Amino acid sequence: MDRKIQGIPASPGIVVGYVHLLRWELPDVPQRIIPDDQVPAELERLDAAVARAKERLRHVRERVEASAGPEEAAIFDVQMSVLEDRELTRGVHALVRQNIAAEKAFDLVMLEWRTRFSRHSSPMLRERVGDLTDVHIRVLSLLLGLPDHDPVELPPGAKAVLVTHDLTPSITVQLDRHSIVAIATDAGTRTSHVAILARSLGLPAVVGLRTATTELAGGERVVLDGSTGMLAINPTDEEIERYHERQREEEIAEAALTELAALEAITLDGVRVTLRANVDLPDEAEAAARSGAEGVGLMRTEFLVVGRANMPDEEEQYRAYRRVMEAFAGKPVVIRTFDVGGDKLPMGGFPSEPNPFLGWRAIRMCLDQPELFKTQLRALLRAAVHGDLRIMLPLIVTLDEVLAARKLLDEAGSELRAAGVEHRIDVPLGVMIETPAAAVASDTLTHDVDFFSIGTNDLVQYTLAVDRGNANLAPRFTPLHPAVLRLIKRTVEVAELGDIDVAVCGEMASQPLMAFALIGLGVRQLSVAPRSVPLVKRIIRSVTVAHAKLAASAALRALTAEQARHELARRLDDTAQNSPYLYDGLPSEG
Numbered sequence: 001m002d003r004k005i006q007g008i009p010a011s012p013g014i015v016v017g018y019v020h021l022l023r024w025e026l027p028d029v030p031q032r033i034i035p036d037d038q039v040p041a042e043l044e045r046l047d048a049a050v051a052r053a054k055e056r057l058r059h060v061r062e063r064v065e066a067s068a069g070p071e072e073a074a075i076f077d078v079q080m081s082v083l084e085d086r087e088l089t090r091g092v093h094a095l096v097r098q099n100i101a102a103e104k105a106f107d108l109v110m111l112e113w114r115t116r117f118s119r120h121s122s123p124m125l126r127e128r129v130g131d132l133t134d135v136h137i138r139v140l141s142l143l144l145g146l147p148d149h150d151p152v153e154l155p156p157g158a159k160a161v162l163v164t165h166d167l168t169p170s171i172t173v174q175l176d177r178h179s180i181v182a183i184a185t186d187a188g189t190r191t192s193h194v195a196i197l198a199r200s201l202g203l204p205a206v207v208g209l210r211t212a213t214t215e216l217a218g219g220e221r222v223v224l225d226g227s228t229g230m231l232a233i234n235p236t237d238e239e240i241e242r243y244h245e246r247q248r249e250e251e252i253a254e255a256a257l258t259e260l261a262a263l264e265a266i267t268l269d270g271v272r273v274t275l276r277a278n279v280d281l282p283d284e285a286e287a288a289a290r291s292g293a294e295g296v297g298l299m300r301t302e303f304l305v306v307g308r309a310n311m312p313d314e315e316e317q318y319r320a321y322r323r324v325m326e327a328f329a330g331k332p333v334v335i336r337t338f339d340v341g342g343d344k345l346p347m348g349g350f351p352s353e354p355n356p357f358l359g360w361r362a363i364r365m366c367l368d369q370p371e372l373f374k375t376q377l378r379a380l381l382r383a384a385v386h387g388d389l390r391i392m393l394p395l396i397v398t399l400d401e402v403l404a405a406r407k408l409l410d411e412a413g414s415e416l417r418a419a420g421v422e423h424r425i426d427v428p429l430g431v432m433i434e435t436p437a438a439a440v441a442s443d444t445l446t447h448d449v450d451f452f453s454i455g456t457n458d459l460v461q462y463t464l465a466v467d468r469g470n471a472n473l474a475p476r477f478t479p480l481h482p483a484v485l486r487l488i489k490r491t492v493e494v495a496e497l498g499d500i501d502v503a504v505c506g507e508m509a510s511q512p513l514m515a516f517a518l519i520g521l522g523v524r525q526l527s528v529a530p531r532s533v534p535l536v537k538r539i540i541r542s543v544t545v546a547h548a549k550l551a552a553s554a555a556l557r558a559l560t561a562e563q564a565r566h567e568l569a570r571r572l573d574d575t576a577q578n579s580p581y582l583y584d585g586l587p588s589e590g
């Protein structure tokens, strides 16, 4: 093998495939002056590149329309209309006539357009900046003769491992599930949006590889191991055989875990734990229901928005929520309102912010845009007719936000009643506890909410001031830090006193050692990625609460996350030795 690159395991599974490098970024454009007699030929070269770009866009559009529907495909109409714009063409032609090479002329005009659009007072036009950037990259790549990285042209069965810096919405919507078998990115961590999306799509993924797009040229044979975070470049046939062997072992282990689906999540000393699934896309609802989850503990509705030119309307949202409810046939389904904006999922159409981590995101954005929010709330109240739906608000830091959201929820109910549309209003309303403020002051919320769900991905990020998506900081992202454990403990105690449910739905719950700690801290509801349901169930069925409590107390006394991990691992190992379910040891923590 040439070499291995180590990244962060983001979505499990081992695949052997071929690198499809997608450098979807603006290339450097050299200054080049052309002599007068070459101007006509240069203009022709420019027009040919634009025509070719349009042709490709037509392809992409057709394919996305067939796979994802006309609404998603609309992004590409917008991009085509940019290339057909007369003012743009005139501007570029004028520069070429002043002896500037086609690529530089196009670059200059597009830069000016992007600046103009990004400063425009109309959100609709600001929203177009992402489209302009896509067009800019596409045409420059053609003019500069750069390798053609367009994901659209992959032949079916290409076994492509998509290697890219980061996964943007416009790439996500184009992902061809028939030819792409895995994802590898330079950026990202276990809790970043690309990792979460890859897990939902069931595609093995490694993120945080940092240098993959510079080290790879495209076309190399690679092995990607989503469970260990490893990307092996040009492996030998023997090495591939070894990975196949591991792949078979993983499949056997997974099949053994699947047998747990029908069993109860109950500890050895008879305490029941409610184990639910995190669902990010309606498409995965049916598979999540088969995992043995007792409902959905978190549906991240913002994934309905990814890669879209417009927000989904009420009817489309209603159908998506209803589908998830029906897949879970009457079991509780917790649907979280949009967590978009800021660092979470940048949305076109809103000004960029100097400090997006602390920015206009989630409930903040929804409350400031009541029509957008109420559309979602109406869709939720309508879907509630089909089962046990519960609504959850993200990033709550103050009671005022809960009260304002409740008021809009009431209004949404009244609007449906006035229109004579079938709906329910007796829907429980809960909040995510995912900031230190919410955890410390959780007692201020208990009176007005029906449940808490601890979002450890953000809680760790905000408590430790560690960006959850920054690959360079991944080792510092430690859910077992004393501050985080204390905040979780506090939240659980407050919920008990207030007599409301408390769950954990962040990634922490999906990791065996941490799930053990959470049970010891008094958590009785966990929501995890569907693939982790059997694994976490196995842990639950292998431990006693008494033992977990002792382990959690020791972890709480530890001075560092590392010490806490050690305390927990030691006690879980003791348990594992005596447990029929932990026969093959514990997987690494990722």
Ligand code: PEP
Pocket: 191, 298, 300, 339, 434, 454, 455, 456, 457, 458, 459, 505, 506, 507
């Ligand atoms: C969390 O923050 O832990 C969480 C579950 O929400 P998300 O990962 O979608 O921010």
Ligand code: MG
Pocket: 394, 434, 455, 457, 458
């Ligand atoms: Mg969160």
